[in-house]
Amino acid sequence: MLxxxxxxxxxxxxxxDIEVKVIAVEGDQVKLGIDAPKNIDIHRKEIxxxxxxxxxxxxxLSSDVISALSSQKK
Structure with missing residues (x-):
């Protein structure tokens, strides 16, 4: 880790393509601005x-449904 x-x-x-800028520091929070192409998804890690x-x-679920459907007699 850097x-x-x-x-x-x-x-x-x-x-x-990606720039991460420190926008503000308020107490124990840091606000970051992220400039990236629109095709790149950016999420908080927990999200x-x-x-x-x-x-x-x-x-x-899809695998279970496919298995159940394929095991049914026609």
């Missing part, structure tokens, strides 16, 4: 993990 120190209005560059869990459940 650890960087940045002050307000300072940024880091990720590749050619990203929830999306992944829901996708995995949906995929498992």
């Amino acid at each position: 650890v960087l120190s940045r002050k307000i209005n300072e940024a880091i560059q990720i590749g050619v 990203y993990l929830t999306i992944q869990e829901e996708n995995n459940r949906a995929a498992a």
Whole structure:
């Protein structure tokens, strides 16, 4: 893991397309601005993990449904 120190209005560059800028520091919160192409999804990590869990459940459900339908006699 790369650890960087940045002050307000300072940024880091990720590749050619993504810039992460420190917008404000208020107490123990840091506000970040992220400039990235529209085709790149950006989520808070807890939201990203929830999306992944829901996708995995949906995929498992689809497999169960397909198995149940294929085991039925025509």
